[in-house]
Amino acid sequence: MQTMSRTRVALDDAGFFLAQDQDVADLRRRIEDAVHSxxxxxxxxxxxxxxxxVLISSASKVVISVESVDFDARDLGDDALPYGGEFDLL
Structure with a gap:
C-alpha cells in the first residue's frame, strides 16, 4: 500500500489541508516571522x-499537524481536480 503525508493547518477556528507541494518548514518560518513583526x-x-x-498576529492560534495516509491521486493541489476540506462529497 502506498502512503503520503497530509498536512493540516488550523488557524484559530478554520482548518485547511495544504497542497502537496507546500514547504511546511517554510510556512512555519513565515508564520513565526509574522508574529515577531x-x-x-x-x-x-x-x-x-x-x-x-491569512492575517497572523500574536493572538493567532496555529496548529500544524502531519499524518501519514493512504495515497490519494486526487490530492495534488491541482485546480482541475479540486480536493480539500474535511469531506469529499463526490
Whole structure:
C-alpha cells in the first residue's frame, strides 16, 4: 500500500489541508516571522489549488499537524481536480 503525508493547518477556528507541494518548514518560518513583526498576512496554497492569505498576529492560534495516509491521486493541489476540506462529497 502506498502512503503520503497530509498536512493540516488550523488557524484559530478554520482548518485547511495544504497542497502537496507546500514547504511546511517554510510556512512555519513565515508564520513565526509574522508574529515577531507584530502581525502580517501569510500566504499558502491549500489542497484544491486554493490560494489562501491569512492575517497572523500574536493572538493567532496555529496548529500544524502531519499524518501519514493512504495515497490519494486526487490530492495534488491541482485546480482541475479540486480536493480539500474535511469531506469529499463526490
Amino acid at each position: 507584530g502581525g502580517a498576512f501569510v500566504e499558502f496554497v491549500a489542497a484544491g489549488d486554493r490560494s489562501m492569505s
